Amino acid sequence: MxxxxxxxxxxxxxxxxxxxxxxxxxxxxxxxxxxxxxxxxxxxxxxxxxxxxxxxxxxxxxxxxxxxxxxxxxxxxxxxxxxxxxxxxxxxxxxxxxxxxxxxxxxxxxxxxxxxxxxxxxxxxxxxxxxxxxxxxxxxxxxxxxxxxxxxxxxxxxxxxxxxxxxxxxxxxxxxxxxxxxxxxxxxxxxxxxxxxxxxxxxxxxxxxxxxxxxxxxxxxxxxxxxxxxxxxxxxxxxxxxxxxxxxxxxxxxxxNLDNEDRIKELRDKLENGLLEKFENSHLNGAKNSRVPNTTNIGFKYIEGESILLYLNEKNIAASSGSACSSGSLEPSHVLRAMGVPFTSAHGSIRFSLSRFNTEEEIDTVLSVMPGIVEKLLSISPFWDSKTNRPKNPDI
Amino acid sequence: MWEYTDKVKELYRNPKNVGVIEDADAVGEEGSMICGDALTIYLKIKDDIITDAKFQTFGCGSAIASSSALTEMIKGKTIEEAQKITNKDIVDFLGGLPEEKMHCSVMGSEALEKAIASYKGIPVEEKKEEGEIICKCFGITDTLIRKEIRENNLKTIEEVTNYTKAGGACGSCIEDIQKILDEELKRTHDEKPAAKKTALTNIKRIQLVEKTIEDVIRPRLLDDGGDIELVDVDGKKVYVSLRGSCAGCVSANVTLKNLVQERLREFVESDIEVIEQK
Missing domain, CATH: 3.40.640.10 (Type I PLP-dependent aspartate aminotransferase-like (Major domain))
Structure with missing residues (x-):
């Protein structure tokens, strides 16, 4: 494998x-x-x-x-x-x-x-x-x-x-x-x-x-x-x-290994900041400063979480989503809904959670494959206009 | 966690016919971003033949695969032929879909239906209002629920939810869905020329009792965590044993008379008597 x-x-x-x-x-x-x-x-x-x-x-x-x-x-x-x-x-x-x-x-x-x-x-x-x-x-x-x-x-x-x-x-x-x-x-x-x-x-x-x-x-x-x-x-x-x-x-x-958590936090922040910078239509779910050091939850608008996970899976990357589809239920995550995250991005939320066994190289790989995945899914999305590279309706 | 077929995987990896047809002759939209999946289908039609089809989908792997499959299936077909395509055909094309994902294929056939309706000049709004909204969370009408029950021979609420999403969110429409299911099950039963009026032979009676328990009564009890076993049929006396959460349930007697006996009287013979074998 x-x-x-x-x-x-x-x-x-x-x-x-x-x-x-x-x-x-x-x-x-x-x-x-x-x-x-x-x-x-x-x-x-x-x-x-x-x-x-x-x-x-x-x-x-x-x-x-x-x-x-x-x-x-x-x-x-x-x-x-x-x-x-x-x-x-x-x-x-x-x-x-x-x-x-x-x-x-x-x-x-x-x-x-x-x-x-x-x-x-x-x-x-x-x-x-x-x-x-x-x-x-x-x-x-x-x-x-x-x-x-x-x-x-x-x-x-x-x-x-x-x-x-x-x-x-x-x-x-x-x-x-x-x-x-x-x-x-x-x-x-x-x-x-x-x-x-x-x-x-x-x-x-x-x-x-x-x-x-x-x-x-x-x-x-x-x-x-x-x-x-x-x-x-x-x-x-x-x-x-x-x-x-x-x-x-x-x-x-x-x-x-609790001391090691600083290293994990650095990796997490690198991944998080990298993704948020790369993608205009993404945002962080959760309070930035009072979190456990290994977790980040990012919402991508106009694309759906399970399809992101399936494309990540193609690259042998495992993460999870608060989208409805991936959980087997039909509603997006109760946590994101309790936070008032709009359905439109709750369905496109991805959680990455790290451990002491992750390396910086792995984070770099994720950062390098995500643009291709997001681009491909945006090109399929009915809410995205590929010609102008803008959402069809920016209000949703 | 999903077991997708190779065909599904192939089509979400490399979906065919993705995109927009700028000068489309027909467009059909189904779902919304709020629901978690949405599909827009574009058709180019010449002399009543679909010469090109493209789609855009917001949704999971099986939604993308279903949309891609649908566009492949309808290209080159006449409007009349395309109209006959059901969600079942899409599922067959894909070599199967997980039960919980059946609604993705339904989304495909619904979008196609809307596109064809728009081509024929039937206003979309009018189409939407057809039927009564049962599931408010996903905006699912009784018309669609009945259609899927008939086309896919659905028997339980869970199956209805898997195919239409109805009842999958807040759950407040579960009772309404059950009513529709009961009506549909009764209807399919009535349509079959039952030997109700003429006297039944013993063997025929036993067969009918078995079938009614299996198709009508058991799914209801399973929904509540219970179960039923047919112990014996002696003339018009039917001996059953309640299992699971039904066994020892305080309302077991009510279940026995109101559900089991009433249904058997309805579907088999009007003077059936049900006796519980503990």
Whole structure:
């Protein structure tokens, strides 16, 4: 296979070779069950504990006992929200309009079927959260507040510390979906003062199938599944040992590589500025200065996102789009729509998300192939006049 | 994530007949930038024969491929021949399209229809107002929904959405689409010379019960996450078992009487009795 230029790291990441190395023994000789009494199994439990410590360090938790392993970010999010509200008789939930479906669709379900009232806090046109409105929505009946740390589509960072301090005072449980923040920016559960925080391994170079939930000591949480004693009974079932070991190692590497994020930001900015300069009818989706360093989301007017992706694919470049077509739904991204991005450019939005494995050469390649792609699609577009090289109707 | 055929890939990579015909004899536009896909088709017509066809498309790979395919198919054809082309023909030409992308081929046949209408002097506005708008998000009329149901033998809301986009955004028209589906399914059933009036033989009755459950009842239940199994037919007594989310559902009895029994009475015999086998 020809080398891929992988710029879709908010979707998933490559497993770091060192992570693979670390997990391999647990797929081969060290297959013991960590719950067993003999050393062959019991010793494996030590590796799980080590991994818990590595995750705790990545997110600034005081104690590794506050880390629960799950199967993915979605499970962590569900475990946090359902786990808290099922032990409370309060019936109000606050979240944002731009959450990941793991939170958004859960909240919609609770609203539809289970008698909960949900406040979806809006964002401004740059994707910044209206934290004032969020605070104003908190009431005596609020059971939990769930806010993402960084948005997966735009990379925009939300003021979780400000919200955390406010909620701490009010005594309202606070869950932070940090899936897109962990490994990209420093995360500290004590600065945020959150009660729960979700992360996902495969977003920072661990394999798919493992996530974690931080649960602050003293937080009342009910399990979703019922079974054995594993993960304090919160996630019963024999542990995904290779995945857990891998996620621990990946967390350790993410922490040591946080300095590297400046290099990633430089590459991202080079790509972003290059594209915005090259194309008159393009614009940035998201607040320029308060984003995770690896993400850029650019809207191209008059052309459609999936066709851009297909042409990029021809050049072995992987990215993603908020267009309706590419997602399988018929509507463009809920995030871009919440920001008020007009449909006309929401359909042509492309997200590039980088990782520490990207090189400047790759960015140069993207910058060199994009003009041809955009030109070709403009020549097909009914909204573009190829003769004058102008939009047929500049008002749309 | 899409499995495109080689033909689709070939045509979005190198679409044929892209562009504008300045002195076109007919132009048809379908879709809009807001909807996420739009197509303009230009025709050059001489002695009722389409001598040239070009297109411009804003849309995904399958929209580009469908447009390109359509222009290839109609070149050299008479107006009358071109008029007979349906979205199905476009899909066949492409060697298939993913279910969720069927609406791209419908966009092609709709644009062609509009172009021909404009050539024949039927004002476009008049054409647009034909039928009642069902899906407000995408501006889809009942006329188009009925047409696609008939031409493509659609049975569920999901299929209607895949072919027409109707119901794919806010979802508030889902109930209206279901009503249209029910009417159309009943219509196709009525058109077939059913042996309703004459007494049915046992074997014929069993066949009809099976067909009605499969074509009419099951798709409805599957939409709600349920399912049904035919256990036995004993004279006019039909024994069924509800599965999935229907099993143990508090309204299972209502489903049984209102949906299952009523439909069987409508389509098979008026004195069918449905009994649930738990």
């Amino acid at each position: 020809q080398d891929i230029i992988y710029l879709d790291n908010n979707a998933t990441t490559m497993v770091d070779p060192q992570v693979l190395e670390e997990m391999l023994p647990f797929l081969k000789d060290r297959y013991g069950n960590p719950s067993s009494i003999y050393d062959f199994g019991g010793d494996v439990a030590k590796n799980i504990r080590k991994s818990r410590i590595q995750i705790a360090e990545l997110i600034g938790a005081d104690n590794e006992r506050e880390i629960l392993f799950t199967s993915c970010g979605t499970e962590s999010d569900n475990m946090a929200i359902l786990g808290v509200i099922s032990g409370s008789n309060k019936k109000h939930i606050i979240t944002t309009r731009v959450e990941h479906p793991a939170v958004l669709n859960l909240c919609k379900k609770l609203e539809r079927d289970d008698g909960y009232r949900v406040t979806y806090v809006p964002v401004d046109k740059e994707g910044n959260l209206d934290s004032g409105m969020l605070k104003g929505a908190v009431g005596n009946d609020t059971a939990v507040v769930s806010v993402m740390y960084a948005n997966n589509e735009t990379g925009v960072i939300f003021p979780v510390e400000e919200i955390g301090a406010f909620l701490k005072e009010k005594g309202v449980p606070f869950h932070v979906d940090a899936v897109q923040a962990a490994g990209k920016i420093p995360v500290d559960v004590n600065k945020i003062q959150c009660d729960l925080l979700s992360v996902s391994g495969h977003k920072f170079h661990a394999p798919k199938g493992v996530g974690a939930l931080y649960v602050r000591t003293g937080t009342k949480l009910n399990p979703l599944l019922h079974g054995g004693h594993q993960e304090k009974g919160m996630k019963p079932g024999t542990e995904n040992v290779p995945g857990i070991v891998a996620m621990g190692k990946a967390a350790e590497l993410a922490l040591t």
